[in-house]
Amino acid sequence: MVFLPSRGILVPLLIGLIAIYIRYITHQVIMDTKYQLIWNNEEWHIDQFSRPAFPIRFINAHHHGYTSSNSIVLSLMRKLVVNPALDKVVTLMEQADTENIVPKILCNPDARSNLSKRVEEFYTDIQNIQSLTYMGKVLLYATSYMSLTNHYGLLTLGMKEEVQRQTVEAPVFIASLPRTGSTILHRTMSLDTTRFRNFDLADMVVPLPKPIPRWDKEGRHEKAKEADGLINSIKLIYPGQLECLETMHGFRPSEADEDLGWYDTGLGHPYMDPLMKLYPEYRQKEEKVQGVSDGTIESKDVASYRYAWLAMIMKIYQYTDEVEWNERKQNEGRAFLRQHARPSMDLPWLMKDPNHSAYLPELLEEFPDAKLIFTHRNPGEIIPSLAKLFVVFTAPDVIPGAVGSSAKEWGEETVKRMNHYSGGLVDFTMAQNNESSLYSFPSSGTSRIDLSFVDVRRDVQGAIGKIYEQLYPDQPLTSNKATRAFKKYLEQNEREKHGNQRRSLEDFHLSKEDVAFREYNDMFLN
Numbered sequence: 001m002v003f004l005p006s007r008g009i010l011v012p013l014l015i016g017l018i019a020i021y022i023r024y025i026t027h028q029v030i031m032d033t034k035y036q037l038i039w040n041n042e043e044w045h046i047d048q049f050s051r052p053a054f055p056i057r058f059i060n061a062h063h064h065g066y067t068s069s070n071s072i073v074l075s076l077m078r079k080l081v082v083n084p085a086l087d088k089v090v091t092l093m094e095q096a097d098t099e100n101i102v103p104k105i106l107c108n109p110d111a112r113s114n115l116s117k118r119v120e121e122f123y124t125d126i127q128n129i130q131s132l133t134y135m136g137k138v139l140l141y142a143t144s145y146m147s148l149t150n151h152y153g154l155l156t157l158g159m160k161e162e163v164q165r166q167t168v169e170a171p172v173f174i175a176s177l178p179r180t181g182s183t184i185l186h187r188t189m190s191l192d193t194t195r196f197r198n199f200d201l202a203d204m205v206v207p208l209p210k211p212i213p214r215w216d217k218e219g220r221h222e223k224a225k226e227a228d229g230l231i232n233s234i235k236l237i238y239p240g241q242l243e244c245l246e247t248m249h250g251f252r253p254s255e256a257d258e259d260l261g262w263y264d265t266g267l268g269h270p271y272m273d274p275l276m277k278l279y280p281e282y283r284q285k286e287e288k289v290q291g292v293s294d295g296t297i298e299s300k301d302v303a304s305y306r307y308a309w310l311a312m313i314m315k316i317y318q319y320t321d322e323v324e325w326n327e328r329k330q331n332e333g334r335a336f337l338r339q340h341a342r343p344s345m346d347l348p349w350l351m352k353d354p355n356h357s358a359y360l361p362e363l364l365e366e367f368p369d370a371k372l373i374f375t376h377r378n379p380g381e382i383i384p385s386l387a388k389l390f391v392v393f394t395a396p397d398v399i400p401g402a403v404g405s406s407a408k409e410w411g412e413e414t415v416k417r418m419n420h421y422s423g424g425l426v427d428f429t430m431a432q433n434n435e436s437s438l439y440s441f442p443s444s445g446t447s448r449i450d451l452s453f454v455d456v457r458r459d460v461q462g463a464i465g466k467i468y469e470q471l472y473p474d475q476p477l478t479s480n481k482a483t484r485a486f487k488k489y490l491e492q493n494e495r496e497k498h499g500n501q502r503r504s505l506e507d508f509h510l511s512k513e514d515v516a517f518r519e520y521n522d523m524f525l526n
Contacts, residue, residue, distance in 0.1 A: 038400070039400035039401070039405075040395075043400075043405075043406055043407045044391050044395055044407065045407075045501075045502055045503075045507055046244065046388075046391065046392055046395060046501065047244075047247065047501055047502065048240060048243055048244040048247065049240075049244065049395070050238055050239065050240035050241040050243075050244045050395075050396055051238075051239075051240075051396060052133075052135065052237060052238055052396055052397075053236065053237055053238070053239055056135050056237055056238075059134060059135055060133040060134050060135055060136075062134075063134035071127060073138060074123065074126060074127055074137060074138070074141055077138070077141055077142070077145075078123055078141075081142075081145050082119065082123070082141070082144050082145050082148065085145050085148035085149055085152070086115070086116060086119050086148055086268065088148075088152055089115070089148050089151050089152050089155070089268070090112050090115065090116065092152055092155055092156065093106070093107040093111060093112050093115070093155070094107070094112065095159075096155060096159050097109075097112075099159065101159050101160075101161055101164055102155070102158050102159055102164060102312060103308050103311075103312070105304060105305055105308045106155070106158075106305070106308055106309060106312065107155075111305065114301075114302070114305070115267070115268050118267055118268050118269065118296070118297065119144055119148070119268040119269060121296070122141075122144055122268070122269040122274065122278075123141065123144070125274065125278045125281040125282070126140055126141050126278065128281055129277075129278055129280065129281050130280070130399075130402050130403055131280060131398055131399055131402035131403055131404045131405050132277060132278075132397050132398065132399065133397050133398070133399055135397075136277070136396075136397025136398070139237070139397075140273060140277060140278075140397070143264075143269060143270050143273070144268060144269040147264050147265055147267065147268050147269050147270065148268055149208075150207055150208060150264075150265040151265050151266060151268065153207070153208040153209070154207060154208070154265055154266075154312075154313065154316065155312075157210075157211070157316050158312040158313075158315070158316055160319070162319055162323075163312075163315050163316055163319045164312075164315065166314075166315035166318045166319050168311055168314045168315060168318070168349065168367065169346065169348060169369065170348045170369045170370065170371060171314070171348050171349040171350075171351055171367050171370050171371070172196065172348055172349065172350050172351065172370070172371045172372075172373065172471070173351045173352070173353075173356055173363065173367075173370055173371070173372055173373070174186050174350075174351070174352035174353075174373045174374075174375075175352075175353070175354075175356035175357050175360065175363070175372050175373065175374060175425075176354060176357065176373070176374050176375040176376070177354055177357055177376075177377065177379065177382060177418070177421050177422060177425065178354035178382065178386050178389075178421070179377070179382045179385040179386050179389070180375040180376065180377040180382065180453045180456075181375050181377075181453050181456040181457050181460075182352055182354065182375055183249065183258075183352070184456075184460055184490075184493065185373075185375065185456055185460060185463065185464070186198075186256050186350065186352040187255050187256045187489070187493075188460055188461075188464065188486050188489055188490060189350055189464055189467075190255070190256035190350055191482060191485040191486060191489055192464075192478065192479070192482040192485070192486075193214075193482075194344070194347075194479060194481075194482070195347065195348075195472075195475075195482070196347055196348060196349070196350035197214045197317075197321075197347045197348070197349055197350070198256045198349065198350045198351070199256065199257065199259075199261075199262070199313075199317075199349075199351075200220070200223075200224065200253065200254055200255060200256060200257060201227060201251060201252060201253045201254075201255060201256075201257035201261065202220070202223045202224045202226070202227035202228075202253040202254060203223070203261075203317075204257065204261030204262055204264070204265070205227040205230055205231065205253065205261070206223060206226050206227050206230065207265065210320070211316060211317050211320045212320075213317075213320050213321045213324045213325065214317070214321055214343065215321065215325065215340060215343040216324065216340075220254070221254070223253075224253040224254040225253075227253035228253045231251060231253060238396050241396055244392055245392060245393065247392075247500055247501050248385075248388065248389045248392050248393075248501055249389060256350070256352070258352055258353045258354075259310060259351050259352065259353040259356075260272060260353050260355060262309065262310055262313050263306050263309070263310075265309075265313075266305070266306060266309035266310075267297065267302075267306070271297065271306075271355075274297055275297070275298075275417070276390055276393060276394050277394050277397065277398075279404060279413055280403050280404035280409075283413070283416075298358075298420075300359065300362055303358075303359040303362040303363075304362045304365065304366070307359075307362055307363055307365070307366035307367070308366055310351075310366075311366055311367070314349055318345070321343065321345060322345050325340075325342070325343070325345075328340075348371075354421060355421075357374075357421045357422070357424050357425040358420050358421050358423070358424035358425075359424060360372070360424060360425070360428040361428065361431075369447075370447075371446070371447050371448070371471050372447065372448045372449075373448075373449055373451070373467060373471075374425070374448070374449070374450045374451065374524075375451045375452070375453050375456050375463075376450060376451070376452055376453060376524040376525055377452070377453035377454075377525075378517070378521055378525060379418050379422055379515060379517040379520060379521075380505070380512060380515035380516065380517060382418065383411070383414050383415060383418055383505070383508070383510065383515050384503040384504050384505055384507065384508060384510075385503055386414050386417070386418065387407075387410050387411055387413075387414040387503070387507075387508050388501050388502075388503040388507075390410055390413070390414060391407070391410055392501065407507055407508050407509060408508065408509040410508060411505075411507075411508025411509050411510045411514075414508070415510070415514060415515065418515075418517070422517055422519075422520040425520070426519055426520055426523055429523060429524075430523075432448075446470065446471050446472070446473060447471075449466065449467055449470045449471060450524065451463055451466065451467075452525070460486070460490055461478075461483070461486050461487070461490070464478065464486065465477060465478060
């Protein structure tokens with residue numbers, strides 16, 4: 001017998017459900033209005049502004065103001081998903097420490113303690129942050145599990161003795177400030193495959209189950225397709241966000257990308273997210289920014305850890321290049337050799353990350369024979385562009401009006417970030433110019449070159465020619481094949497082709513005096 005509610009119960013029940021639905025829809029409409037019609041128009045000024053998909057917005061509206069439900073979900077994720085992954089990684093680190101194969105800095109008790117501390121702090125900051133939406137918090141915390149899973153797989157590969165016997169020789173680091181033309185320079189130079197090897201974005205997005213050799217074009221094409229599928233899944237959650245990001249920084253699986261993707265796999269959570277999506281929580285603990293040995297994300301000891309992790313990743317891929325070649329040659333014989341010319345196994349790595357500028361002594365401690373490339377631009381011109389990048393990247397998950405969401409606050413935060421980057425570069429160069437410094441080498445030598453942003457933007461190929469001439473004086477300049485590849489790529493990626501976001505100092509409530517950066521400009525531009 002089926003129970004049917006009486007009309008006296010059914011009518012109030014339906015009225016109640018309709019009232020709840022109207023409340024959620026009304027709340028969502030209010031939030032949408034705040035975003036699109038008020039906050040973006042008055043504060044962010046984002047062209048092609050992207051909002052989460054309707055189901056995500058509905059969930060956010062449903063949970064808006066109810067912190068307990070968010071805490072329960074995050075707590076369950078921590079207990080059932082993240083902590084088991086963390087325990088598995090820490091156990092492997094203990095094994096690596098006992099076997100004494102990988103560098104101690106990657107697995108000793110301090111490394112294990114700091115990893116656990118960072119993962120727990122990431123959880124706490126997400127719980128406490130008031131500026132992120134419900135789903136913004138959930139999706140951000142899920143990245144910790146992904147990072148830990150990749151950490152376990154990569155450390156397993158790095159624990160092979162044959163991997164650790166590899167040597168990383170004379171890597172090249174583009175260590176400029178952000179928004180100085182370093183991306184187009186990096187991606188163009190990476191096309192000279194007879195001179196450099198590099199990591200593509202696909203390597204960092206899907207590093208497992210195994211790395212793909214540099215020379216395996218078919219395998220790398222499939223890896224890029226896999227990464228592209230994952231990246232495009234973002235469109236289901238944030239329709240239009242990738243197109244919006246393309247106006248500031250394109251994420252392209254088959255092209256060279258920044259080193260920080262590898263830091264995500266080593267730290268237990270994404271490297272940049274605490275500095276962007278969680279920055280209000282981060283800035284409440286100012287000692288983190290200046291800390292030297294506190295184990296937090298911007299401390300110098302973590303920088304040393306990051307570079308040791310990066311060196312291990314390089315060794316894994318060098319080993320893969322060599323072993324995979326020999327195995328396929330043996331298994332496939334002449335058919336393989338007809339399709340694949342033997343690659344050079346001793347090419348230097350070409351790397352790039354603006355964060356290097358703040359940690360150059362730590363970088364050279366790990367890679368003492370590194371070559372450094374700097375492109376210089378007035379920080380006063382960089383800051384509106386960098387602030388706009390931060391806003392575009394974080395806006396879909398931010399609650400309008402919350403602490404840390406205004407253009408003025410983003411302007412102040414970006415000035416702090418720029419002081420961090422430019423101060424590191426100025427201090428390093430002053431020490432370098434001191435002949436008694438540990439890192440002293442002549443600016444006219446083959447270990448460093450300084451270029452202006454204006455020159456790079458005007459003529460990328462000409463800038464590459466200058467780099468080759470100074471850093472590799474005993475080698476031929478650009479080959480005809482590389483020159484053709486450069487030209488084709490630059491034609492396909494002309495400046496402004498994907499649009500450009502409006503930005504100005506005034507948008508972020510900054511004056512020219514706020515962004516004078518006299519010491520940097522006097523040293524590199526005047």
